[in-house]
Amino acid sequence: MTPPDHPPIPAPKIGVLLINLGTPDDADPKAVRRYLAEFLSDRRVVEIPPLLWQPILRGIILRTRPRKSAHAYAQVWRDDGSPLAAITRLQAIALSERFREDGVIVDHAMRYGNPAIGDRLRAMKAQGCERILLAPLYPQYCAATTATANDAAFATLAGMRWQPAIRTLPPYYDAPAYIAALAESIAVGLAALDFDPERLLVSFHGMPQRTLALGDPYHCHCQKTARLLGTALGREVTITFQSRFGRAKWLEPATDRMLAELARNGTRRLAIVAPGFSVDCLETLEELAIRGKETFLAAGGERFAYLPCLNAEPGGVAMLENLLRRELAGWMTPP
The missing domain is CATH 3.40.50.1400 (Rossmann fold)
Structure with missing residues (x-):
């Protein structure tokens, strides 16, 4: 009996996944409603028992807030999408260049909306990333931001047969x-x-x-x-x-x-x-x-x-590179 064919196993790589909060896919009420439903259903964000909270969320908030929020998003929307998503993507691109010679793959994901954390983790694993640094981009630790981003990543890992090794970026409020x-x-x-x-x-x-x-x-x-x-x-x-x-x-x-x-x-x-x-x-x-x-x-x-925030400006990207290299110590091959 011949063994089943298996896809080739990629050479082991290191990955960094930048994680930000999230954003609607578009600046219209339908997209905002979809985003808010996911965001405000997170038990880390709203710590009210679901039996009490969900009727308020579904019956009141998601009927009234999306139109108002969509108007606010429309005032800041860019040609390349939501500012948060667009600039986080630019950060990932800039950091990819800085880590290119080290062979480190840098990607980005959103806790709510797209690109989803689970999708990007699975994609990085398929690229051969056997070690991944999760980097929630929150300088100050909060359960409603840092912890829930890590929760989503860990939930994806729970469904993986072959899990990558994982590290998480600590809060850097005083770095x-x-x-x-x-x-x-x-x-x-x-x-x-x-x-x-x-x-x-x-x-x-x-x-x-x-x-x-x-x-x-x-x-x-x-x-x-x-x-x-x-x-x-x-x-x-x-x-x-x-x-x-x-x-x-x-x-x-x-x-x-x-x-x-x-x-x-x-x-x-x-x-x-x-x-x-x-x-x-x-x-x-x-x-x-x-x-x-x-x-x-x-x-x-x-x-x-x-x-403005640090965004994808050279000083802000250099700061992130500094923090990421610190956390990747021992994983990256020394020069």
């Missing part, structure tokens, strides 16, 4: 390379303005207050990033938290409220940056750069500037 890249990017952005901001706001994505009480280190990580960033810049920064959702108490102070309060109390010139986002997205380009500006000016402010 010297991260703080230095942020400080340089912000300093360049501030120098390019035609006004001198009286305040520099450092806005992070908000989380429910209860996550802090439950032991999530996110709030502490944000505070340390802001403190280190202020020291590196040699100026005072004001930390805030954006993107509240629902009726629960969220981390404070809230970005939108702080913008209005500062303007009402006499601040006329302000700049804002969002260091917790690895790339610009809906929450930075629409919520901060558009609505944040409107809030500040309407309350009496005069000059407002949003400073």
Whole structure:
């Protein structure tokens, strides 16, 4: 009896999978509804028992929110798609070039939407990646971001007969390379303005207050990033938290409220940056750069500037390369 034919086994390779949050496939209500259904059904994101939450999600939120969110996405949508997806793809391309001589395959995936984590992991395994570094692009650890990205990867691994070896990128909220890249990017952005901001706001994505009480280190990580960033810049920064959702108490102070309060109390010139986002997205380009500006000016402010994320700029890519090489130590063949 002859043994069955098997496809050839590729030569062993190392892979890096960049993971970001996700985005709708298009800026229309149908695509947004599909995306929100997946995102808001994640037990890591909404920690309300499904029996209580799903009727609210399906009966109210998914009937009303998609149209409003689609309008917001349409204001920032690019020719090459969602800013978050497009820029994450550019990061992966840039890092692929930097790791080309090392023989490391760099790919990217989204926790919600496309390209899906499971699909890209299986594709990397088919390419011969027997060792894969999962790299959630969240500097500050949070169960609703870092942990759920890893959960999705581990769920895929659970269905694999031949699993690759796996490492995960730790949070890098206080990594010297991260703080230095942020400080340089912000300093360049501030120098390019035609006004001198009286305040520099450092806005992070908000989380429910209860996550802090439950032991999530996110709030502490944000505070340390802001403190280190202020020291590196040699100026005072004001930390805030954006993107509240629902009726629960969220981390404070809230970005939108702080913008209005500062303007009402006499601040006329302000700049804002969002260091917790690895790339610009809906929450930075629409919520901060558009609505944040409107809030500040309407309350009496005069000059407002949003400073972009590190994105796929050389400094940001070099920072990611630094972190990835650190985590790949021992896997990559030394020169």
